[in-house]
Amino acid sequence: METFFQQVINGLVLGAMYALVALGYTMVYGIINLINFAHGEVLMVGALTSWTVVSALADSGLPGWLIMLISLLCAIVICAALNFSIEKLAYRPLRTAPRLAPLITAMGMSLLLQTLAMILWKPNPKPYPLLLPTDPISLGGPVISVTQCLILGITVVVLAGLMYLVNRTKLGRAMRATAENPRVAALMGVKPDMVISATFIIGAALAAVAGVMWAANYGTVQHSMGFLPGLKAFTAAVLGGIGNLAGAVVGGVLLGLVEAMGAGYLGPLTGGVLGSQYSDIFAFAALILVLTLRPAGLLGERVADRA
Amino acid sequence: MEMKNKIGYFVLAGLALILLPLFAQYFGQGWVRILSQALLYVLLALGLNIVVGYAGLLDLGYVAFYAVGAYMYALLASPHLAENFEWIAAAVGTNGMHTPIWLAIPLAAGLAAIAGVLLGMPVLKLRGDYLAIVTLGFGEIIRVFMNNLEQPLNITNGPRGLDRIDAMHIFGFTFGKAINIGEYRISSVVLYYYLFLALVIFSVVICHRLETSRIGRGWMAIREDEIAAKAMGINTRNMKLLAFGMGATFGGVSGAMFAAFQGFVSPESFSLQESITIVAMVVLGGMGHLPGVILGALMLAAMPEVLRYVAGDVQNMTGGRIDASILRQLLIALAMIGIMLSRPRGLWPAREHGKGAPAPVK
Numbered sequence: 001m002e003t004f005f006q007q008v009i010n011g012l013v014l015g016a017m018y019a020l021v022a023l024g025y026t027m028v029y030g031i032i033n034l035i036n037f038a039h040g041e042v043l044m045v046g047a048l049t050s051w052t053v054v055s056a057l058a059d060s061g062l063p064g065w066l067i068m069l070i071s072l073l074c075a076i077v078i079c080a081a082l083n084f085s086i087e088k089l090a091y092r093p094l095r096t097a098p099r100l101a102p103l104i105t106a107m108g109m110s111l112l113l114q115t116l117a118m119i120l121w122k123p124n125p126k127p128y129p130l131l132l133p134t135d136p137i138s139l140g141g142p143v144i145s146v147t148q149c150l151i152l153g154i155t156v157v158v159l160a161g162l163m164y165l166v167n168r169t170k171l172g173r174a175m176r177a178t179a180e181n182p183r184v185a186a187l188m189g190v191k192p193d194m195v196i197s198a199t200f201i202i203g204a205a206l207a208a209v210a211g212v213m214w215a216a217n218y219g220t221v222q223h224s225m226g227f228l229p230g231l232k233a234f235t236a237a238v239l240g241g242i243g244n245l246a247g248a249v250v251g252g253v254l255l256g257l258v259e260a261m262g263a264g265y266l267g268p269l270t271g272g273v274l275g276s277q278y279s280d281i282f283a284f285a286a287l288i289l290v291l292t293l294r295p296a297g298l299l300g301e302r303v304a305d306r307a
Numbered sequence: 308m309e310m311k312n313k314i315g316y317f318v319l320a321g322l323a324l325i326l327l328p329l330f331a332q333y334f335g336q337g338w339v340r341i342l343s344q345a346l347l348y349v350l351l352a353l354g355l356n357i358v359v360g361y362a363g364l365l366d367l368g369y370v371a372f373y374a375v376g377a378y379m380y381a382l383l384a385s386p387h388l389a390e391n392f393e394w395i396a397a398a399v400g401t402n403g404m405h406t407p408i409w410l411a412i413p414l415a416a417g418l419a420a421i422a423g424v425l426l427g428m429p430v431l432k433l434r435g436d437y438l439a440i441v442t443l444g445f446g447e448i449i450r451v452f453m454n455n456l457e458q459p460l461n462i463t464n465g466p467r468g469l470d471r472i473d474a475m476h477i478f479g480f481t482f483g484k485a486i487n488i489g490e491y492r493i494s495s496v497v498l499y500y501y502l503f504l505a506l507v508i509f510s511v512v513i514c515h516r517l518e519t520s521r522i523g524r525g526w527m528a529i530r531e532d533e534i535a536a537k538a539m540g541i542n543t544r545n546m547k548l549l550a551f552g553m554g555a556t557f558g559g560v561s562g563a564m565f566a567a568f569q570g571f572v573s574p575e576s577f578s579l580q581e582s583i584t585i586v587a588m589v590v591l592g593g594m595g596h597l598p599g600v601i602l603g604a605l606m607l608a609a610m611p612e613v614l615r616y617v618a619g620d621v622q623n624m625t626g627g628r629i630d631a632s633i634l635r636q637l638l639i640a641l642a643m644i645g646i647m648l649s650r651p652r653g654l655w656p657a658r659e660h661g662k663g664a665p666a667p668v669k
Contacts, residue, residue, distance in 0.1 A: 035436045090644055094651075099435060101651050103365055104590055108643025111583060115636045119628050227579075231447070234440055277455050284444030291437060292429035 006142040007264040008257065013148045013217065015256025016155035020210035021233030022240070022248035023162065024203030030179040030243035031199050034091060037106040040230015041113035042083055042204050044223060046075040046211030047128075048121050051221045054129055064131030068216070075208040083204030084197055092193070110230075117223035125222040128215045151213045158209060159249060162202070166245060171198060179243065228280065232259075235287040241297025250299060258282055328500045339496045343568065345608035346503035347561060352588040352604035353510045353597070354557025359586065360595030361523060362550035363530030364431070365439040368446030369585050372419040372555040374453060374577035376562025378463060379415040381572045384408075384473035391461045405473055412563050419559025420552045427551040432544055446582055453574040468573025475502060475567045482567070499568050506564070510557065514597055517553075526550055527595070580636070587639050591646055593653025602655050611635050 021043055028036045053071035060067070090109050094102040132150070136143035166172035177185035178195045186192050214229060215221045236255045240247025263279040290297065331338040351373060358366045382388055386403025389396040395404070406414075430441045457465035474483025474495070482502055485494040517523045525546045528536035537543050566572050584607060592603025611631060618631035629637075646653065 033436075035440060090648070093648055097647075097651055100359075100363060100365055100594075101647050103436060103439060104586070105644050105647045107367065107583060107586070108640050108647070111636065112640035112644065115633060115640055118633060119625070119637075122628065228447075231440070231444060235444070238437070238440075278451065280451055281448050284441075284448050287444055288426075288429055288441060291433060291441065295433055 002141045003264055005139075007260045009139075009142055009144050009148065010264075011257035011260030012253065013151050013256070014260055015236075015253035016151055017210045017213050017217075017229070017252075018233045018236045018256050019249045019252030020155060020158065020206045020213075021229055022236040022252045023245060024207050025234050026237040026240075026242055026245060026248040027175075027199050027203050029237070031175065031182075031196055032091070032095065034102050034106065035234065036091075036203075037103075037230070038086060038109040038113055039203065039207060040226035040228075040233070041110050041117075042079050042207040042226070043211040043214065043229055044117060044221075044226030045082060045113065046079045046204075046208030047215040047221045047225060048117060048223070049078045049208075050075040050212045050215060051126060051128055052121075054131065058129050058131075068131055068212070072209065072212050075212050076205045079204040079208035079211075080201045083200045083207075087197060087200040092196075110227075114223050114226070121223060123223060125220045128219050128221050130219070132216070147213075147216050151217060154209065154213070158206065162206070162245070165202070171195070175199060232283045235283045238287060238297055239290050241299045244297065244299050247297055247299035251297070254298075255283060255286065258286060324504060325501075328497045332494070332497065336494060336496055339494070339500060341609070341612055343496055343500045343503055345605055346500065346507050347565060347568070348585070348588065348608040349507050349601050349604040350503065350510060350561045350564070351558065351585050352592075352600050353507070353514055354554045354561065355585050356589050356595065356597070356600045357514065357517070357526075357557065358550050358554035359589050360600065361518065361526040361530065362547055363526075364435060364547060364550065365586075366442045366551070366554065367439050367579075367582055367586065368442035368444070368449075369554070369558055370577045370579070370582040371442075371446040371449040372423060372558030373562040373565070373581075374449050374572075374574075375419045375422050376415040376559030377566040377572045377577070378453065378469070378562075379418050379559070380411050380563035380566040381469040381472045382462070383411040383414065384567070385469055385471050387464060387469050387471075403471075408475060408477065408563075408567075412560060415563040416556045416559040419562065420556040423555025423558075424548055424552045427548050431547040431551065443579070443582075446577075446579055450574055450577060450579075453577065463574075466574055468571060468575075470571045472566050472570045472572070474570065475499070475564075483570075503564065503568075506560075511597060511601075518595075518597070522546070522549065530595075584639060587643050591642055591654060593656040596653070596655060596657035599653050599655035599657070603653070607639065610638065614638075 021039065024039050024042070025036060028034060028039070050071035053074045054067055057067045057070065062070075086109055090105050091102055094105060132146045134145065136145050137149070164172075166175060174185065174190040174195050175198070177188065177190055178192050182192045185195075210229070211226075214225070232255060233252065236251035237248045238251070239255060240249070240251030242248075259279050259282050262282045266278060328339045328342055331342055351369070355366065355369050358364050358369070383404055383406040389399055389403040426441070426445050427438075430438050453463050454466055456463040463469070474481050476482065482498045483495055485492055486498070487493075525536065525541045528539065528541060529543050529546060533543055565576070569576075588603040588607045589600055590603070591607065592601065593599025614631045614634050618629070618634055621629050621634060622631075650656075
């Protein structure tokens with residue numbers, strides 16, 4: 001039973017990070033129907049930026065939490081600027097092009113960011129300094145680290161903020177209107193270009209937060225770290241029903257839990273035949289299963305081809 | 308008169324292609340090897356072109372089918388299985404399986420095709436973007452299996468890969484050894500070059516015939532407007548499955564060729580990077596246009612060799628941060644974005660339908 005609760009905690013933490021990234025996918029997809037392949041790379045850039053800042057400030061004598069906060073803010077700013085320019089340079093000119101064109105550009109952008117990161121930060125994996133207290137907090141059996149507590153807390157705050165933004169503010173209403181029908185929204189005085197830019201910026205900020213969390217939780221950063229979280233977060237978005245914000249969160253948490261359970265129980269249950277190295281497969285198996293059985297996702301909106 | 312000219316060109320091009328490796332030989336076997344590998348890439352690009360170019364389905368895990376074909380051939384034509392499974396050793400003897408290629412290649416191609424159809428079935432009725440991401444995931448799944456299927460049953464031998472794979476052999480003639488004609492010696496890589504050349508020509512003919520057939524027109528109709536295609540009575544789902552399966556078959560055959568050519572396969576050869584490179588070949592040259600695709604494949608296959616000469620200087624200038632492989636990746640990425648933005652139909656695109664109508668006969 002102790003393993004179970006431990007894996008629930010691990011799964012929630014993992015799921016929180018997936019949810020943050022999945023929101024970026026789902027918002028962009030909801031508005032311009034594009035899978036932004038480069039989104040996972042934005043997470044990577046966030047993590048590496050934060051690593052640079054943290055390494056530079058490590059000996060400055062500032063308290064650990066302050067350094068983390070500064071690095072988080074830097075990561076958010078850099079990622080937001082990056083995603084804003086990506087949209088402007090690579091996706092905007094192709095908005096009316098055939099569907100395959102922006103998808104291939106996005107793929108190229110993902111490869112470009114990875115390569116540039118490899119050049120800028122060198123390809124070797126780098127240890128992420130431990131700035132927060134490392135003593136685990138015991139919950140009467142299962143343990144949770146301070147970092148994990150913070151991840152859960154920050155995710156809840158960020159999600160609440162996002163919900164407020166989308167449901168209560170003028171920008172949020174403009175976003176929802178553009179997602180529904182960009183042309184009618186434009187007639188109502190919404191500037192679609194501005195809304196799309198704002199969406200990319202918000203998505204990037206969420207990815208940057210997730211990237212810093214990922215780095216702090218796993219303790220290493222590398223140019224290739226964005227690929228798998230990106231792919232899985234997209235899976236989470238599809239799982240919950242792409243284009244649906246609540247769905248992305250549900251999908252992310254669910255995927256995190258499934259994966260943690262898989263990692264914890266797959267070995268013992270199959271008598272060591274299938275080890276935890278297969279846990280990566282769960283996400284993709286889940287994706288294929290969901291697309292077969294319930295293509296609209298758990299909380300889904302329509303996904304069938306309207307062409 | 309015009310027809311005669313055309314045949315003349317074909318004969319000339321054919322002669323040049325046949326003599327090319329014999330020239331390249333003088334500069335070292337390495338160059339012939341590069342030529343053979345480039346032809347293998349052309350084969351892969353032709354296969355992916357059916358999926359991406361004709362049917363307009365973005366497949367980002369194409370290398371998975373390549374891997375399935377390569378591993379299937381490797382398992383059927385190496386001592387690995389007999390060494391690890393007693394009952395197989397009992398059946399085939401201790402020196403391992405040496406399945407004739409007439410069985411091994413169809414099995415490799417068939418397995419890849421089945422994998423393609425099974426994967427395509429749930430996704431192909433959805434929007435194209437889902438296919439991209441599912442194929443990407445499928446590529447990862449195959450890689451995880453390749454890396455981990457050594458316990459409890461050692462099937463893929465994990466990251467160490469499979470070695471001692473039989474060379475291609477047809478009617479007692481093996482491509483693995485050099486042959487001597489009098490004084491003249493034709494090495495194994497040159498033999499493989501001819502084999503791959505024959506396969507490429509065969510594939511080009513198949514693709515060309517497909518392109519002008521009812522099936523090809525159906526694919527292109529789906530690519531241009533799926534709903535209109537459906538309205539015209541095309542069974543879009545089956546046609547898409549057919550394209551996907553056929554592309555996978557090409558991948559499987561290329562994989563078997565790769566395994567036999569290298570004599571060794573490991574998960575490293577089948578990374579996502581490889582999938583993206585093949586997509587880039589098709590996109591760069593001109594989706595759905597055979598000469599364009601071949602051009603794209605040759606360009607990207609030859610690029611690392613050209614870069615090798617430049618990379619040294621760049622490496623020194625940047626303090627070792629950019630080496631040949633990084634430079635190649637950078638150029639591929641920039642090319643994918645740049646081509647899509649400036650020439651979305653590729654460097655050598657097909658004439659657009661309806662716009663390039665034949666001139667009236669005089």
